[in-house]
Amino acid sequence: MKAVLQEQFGPPDILRLKEVDRPEAGAGQVLVRVHAAALNPYDWHMMRGDPYAARLMGGMGLTRPKHRVAGIDAAGVVEAVGAGVEGLRPGTPVLGFCAGAFAEYACAEAELLVPKPERLSFEQAAATPMAAVTALRGIRTVGRVRAGQRVLVNGAGGGVGTFAVQIAAGLDAEVTGVCSAGSTEMVRSLGATHVIDHHREDFTERHARYDVILDNVGNLPLGRLRRALTPTGVLVANGGGSPGRVFGAIGSTLRLVAVNTVARHSLRPIIPATPSGPAHEDLLAVTALIDAGQVTPMVGRTYPLADTTEAMRHLEEGHSRGKTVITVH
Known part of the structure; x- marks a missing residue:
């Protein structure tokens, strides 16, 4: 599969689109066929290894990124589920936190995913989690x-x-x-x-x-x-x-x-929304507001997966309107 790799800390130019093996869902995990992924300041902090104190705390890796594939916010369709997963099955559209979201497929802990509201496009859904x-x-x-x-x-x-x-x-x-x-x-x-x-x-x-x-x-x-x-x-x-x-x-x-x-x-x-923290109830609360028509995700610019480096440069400029989103499938 195609994926955007971050194999060292640095500016957006360190990101590379490469072919890698498709991940497999372990126990309690879900494999998602990614349709769209969103960029967050979290992503460029992980890319740059910034601040240094976070490296010592173990959140991003000490000398190189902890996660080889970049990205965290994703929306797509469940491809497969691991042992012990209930409530999600192949074919279910979902959104949530997927480590390695800038790829054609990504794995996530089941509790970090929720069903995608029907009224949202995959781009809007990807813009939602964090x-x-x-x-x-x-x-x-x-x-x-x-x-x-x-x-x-x-x-x-x-x-x-x-x-x-x-x-x-x-x-x-x-x-x-x-x-x-x-x-x-x-x-x-x-x-x-x-x-x-x-x-x-x-x-x-x-x-x-x-x-x-x-x-x-x-x-x-x-x-x-x-x-x-x-x-x-x-x-x-x-x-x-x-x-x-x-x-x-x-x-x-x-x-x-x-x-x-x-x-x-x-x-x-604010206690930040991250892939390592509890978020399931908050994700359900957010999607309930979306289903009720009280909240609509605002998507600014979209980029294809191959242009993720350019998308990250745009994010770092700090003038994004709404969310910057990567389209995958």
Whole structure:
């Protein structure tokens, strides 16, 4: 089968499309014929081996990538199931976390897959797992957004942001989206009451105050973000604000926790959606929102599998609208 390999750490040019053996589903696993896969910041961190602290923690490998085949978000059709798998059978369309998603076939733990909503294309389904679960946790689990609250989503035009705006609006919050000029109409169409072009205006300089801020960008100091909160407001930090290649978002999270011990506001990091963490219930919650018509994945650019390197370059530019998706079958 064809697969995109990452056999060393480095820039997108290290990715190679090669022929490799098709994986086999072990006990508790599912083999998926991949139709589409999505790119996440997680993928370029795994590609670059960045930050270095994550290598020591065992999440990405010490001297070379832990997973030889790149990618994690996938949608496709069940090809085969391993021993002990229940609820999924060959021919079932699915979405979820598949280590090695940038390939014609990929294996996943059964609990990291859920049936694909019928209303979604495979490209939309692939755009869902990591971004939607992260947004759900940020808005509903960590931010505990309630009806009538004023919620600001920084980075509203990106993968997590587009889901977060829809989830918060579905909870009857008054949503303000911060994004680039090219995304303002899209963000407004997703349910944002107010949209701010970050190139023209700094939302922390406004008089408006927010009950919950979900920061997907990390481009502003904590002090300025806190200035935009109500006295009892909550700041939810989704990585970002990397203080360097050594600690990256790990350092940002530790700093957030330290400041939280003395701040009057509540400063909370999101527990990231990753293939190694529990996600089944969150995936089911997200697909329930999709089935109910409350959430629709936003796909920006699509690339064929052979152009994954170019897709990764686009992702690293940091100006993606919605999700960048790889089409496979």
